[in-house]
Amino acid sequence: MKITDDSPPVLTALDRPNSYIGRSVPRPNLQRLTQGRGQYVSDVALPRMAHVAYVxxxxxxxxxxxxxxxxxxxATGVIAVVTGAELAKVMTPWVGVLTHLKGLKSAPQAPLAVERACWQGEAVCAVVARTRAEAEDACELVEVSYEELPAVTDPEIALDGKTPVIHASLGDNLCFERKLDVGAVDKAFAEADAVVETTFRFGRHTGVTNEPRSVVADWNEGEQRMTVYHGTQAPHMMQNLFAKHLGIAEHQVRVLTKDVGGSFGIKVHTYADEMATVALSKLLKRPVKFVADRIESFVTDIHARDHRVKAKIGVSKDGTITAFEIDDLTGIGPYSVYPRTSGIEANQVVNLVGGPYKCPNYRAQARVVFQNKNVMCQYRAVGHPIAVAVTEGLVELAAAKIGIDPLELRRRNLIADDAYPTQSASGLKFELLSHHEALAHLDSMMNYAGLRAEQKKLREKGIYRGIGFASFIEVTNPSAAFYGVGGARITSMDGATVKLDAQGAIIVHTGVTEQGQGAEAVVAQCVASSFGVPLDKVRVITGDTDNTPYGGGTWASRAAGIGGEAAWQAGKALRGNVLAVAASILQAKPEELDIRNGIVVDKANGTERLPLDELARVAYFRPDTLPPGFQAELMATRHYVPRAWPFAFTNGIQGSHLEVDVDTGFVKLLKHWCVEDCGTIINPQLVDEQIRGGVVQGIGAALFEHCLYDERGQLLNGNMADYLVPMAAEMPDIECGHVVSPTADSELGAKGAGEAGTAGAPASVMNAINDALRPLGAQPLTDMPFTPDKILRALGKV
Amino acid sequence: MTDSAFDISLTVNGERVRERVDARKTLVDFLREDLALTGSHVGCEHGVCGACTVRVNGEIVRGCLMLAVQCDGAKVETIEGMSDSGEVADLQAAFEQRNALQCGYCTPGMIAAAQDLLRRGGVPSRDEIREHLSGNYCRCTGYHAIIDAVEAVAQARAGGR
Known part of the structure; x- marks a missing residue:
């Protein structure tokens, strides 16, 4: 078994005795999942529970x-049939805007469509029955007469005067627009020795979580409380939204999230059908369950990445990049998604293009338009795959044009490793990145020179292999700058409460949530290390707004960097409290004691003084033996929010090696590499697996995944037989490497790692395909996904 | 529709079960809803994702493509049974050790499919493992860790003989 070796300790402040920081310990919650004993929302069954299906x-x-x-x-089994007009009396509509995205506008959206449906798949009527099957049967008996309206589907004409306006109250179909012009762009292009200009297209795709969206809402009329079992990434955010739109107080809402069958950003938004399910429970005074089926998932789970980017790069003969320019157009469906909005992805594209490079001249325009397709919003690596593909696609096209090796062109332009702190042309602030060290690591890890020599030889035999790269930056550990400043009640803070139980074990409640990425393990490692117990003495509890500290949950690669730091600090605080008790019992000075491996010891020589179970026994059951006036405090809470930097940027570079069958257009992925820098690595195995999973998600975007719509706004491939996802047989082995540049904003120094793989993989695969086909004179491919058909067209074969 | 219900009698994880089921009810819905065996998961309901993979009369099947009524007289084994018997304990341990699961939703089906391959004996190549698991969708891991875990168990089992 290729189990990643534990990293050698690179830390000093964190290198406590029995530290788990930097160790690949297995996650504590895995056994029940491998045994089929998980508890996903789709498994939840409650007394009197009814099921809803939507027309x-x-x-x-x-x-x-x-x-x-x-x-x-x-019909048999039917409990209620509820229309949008009726449900509107129970729940208020919402509008997905943020004030810091200036000018962003959207229309009110209701839990069920009232008067008008704006995309294929929008729920217009709810049928609640004893079983889902009976509810679906009865859905077929609901007669809805529609008057079809013109559908706006093509973003290119959404802003034309002749195109109908989807929401008359908004005046036009423009949701959001941003322009940026930094440096002297026109001069830089005029002075460039070569200019490459092309258009990149990104296929609209979606998350395809293995467990579809699921919710069980349980309004208890006797308690006047709503309990929502919800497959979500952000329980506290949802608590706020359920309360707000039901018109009740937040303390009347409890959101419970145990196991979630995949999220990736899909489960961090407000979905009308989930809101409707909660409203139905209030209306019917009983539990109501909704689990999306696969077709519903395809037409209602948020889509992402439907962008068309006209892009341009200028480069001088010596390889200096002189300017970047982009024009991004994206269609986001009929509503900006609440509460995070659908303006963020385009905004990120503007922010991130050119980000790894020291080029001061940059002009960007992004327009976000409404259309009558399913909504788009934030999906894993929001905007990054687009910005990275545009930037890195341009970089490799420019390298080919002036005849410089693509890695060498990057070496000449990447921000120097000793140039920090610095900022990008778009204004992103970088604390500490390591582009050059990462590139050098990748170069040797993949034996680049060897692969190039092999490529040359194989070409003579008619075998076309390609090597492609993508340098990238990733937004992680977001501060309030992401959503809070725009007026959304989405906290960027997270907390951990740590208590010593009566046998000396540690119970942790954390505001971050487990979506499978390993948040529970990371939180346990942080607490075990800073407090001083073996890992098996730590139990982590997540996903319960009644019991966990207020927190943001899981998104924007924040769980380890923010939730982990809160846990680290809480463990430290409890250690101080426990040492005060120990000092009192032992008549010693607290500063001369430490807790190691679950035992209070002398700090100086490690002599064992008092086991924690004995300390807990005294504190809980014989407090009368402690000095008068001394109160043991065996529970501590700490919160953490990044303050010094708006985001903790990470960086890295990916390499793709593949072979194109020039007769069939099929791409065979041979190997993939990623070197990334997420600061302090708490658990090397979990970081690598975030990278690998993310890479494959990005490969899906590059080669397979595409929500195909016709011009009338009908999704043509809303099933897993026609919408292709990456499966085991087509995927390569993925090798990971690391550079460690901790953030000084926290004591742990950990940044996020959840999205780096997805950010860079599409670009590196695109560049590798174009590298393979370049000697054949093919037109560069810039229209994802790169299907065999498109590859054969580029080769002029069809 | 509900008026066409049938009595079925079968063995599930070694226990004799007698139930009345709608003709249209799939095996996985029967297992989950009637028997509360929620370890088998529903992902796509059209035979692509493999989250509902269970064993019927010794062969792995898609629980969403087989009807419960077709299982009258059959021997059905789910992840709960395979776990309790210890049959897949080494696969489970390898998945845990190698972090070959993240959200875990695909894992019961993935383990059933992997065990189907390993029961044939020998040490399959990584490509053969990938091929055999190519009907089981995992969105989280990127598959690499799963292939590692299955390969390690294949080697361990071969070495142990």
Missing amino acids: RSPHAHARIVKITIDAAKN
């Missing part, structure tokens, strides 16, 4: 003329 609009845009529900109401 959904078959049209992309239609007026709802009449809904006839009589037959459905009388």
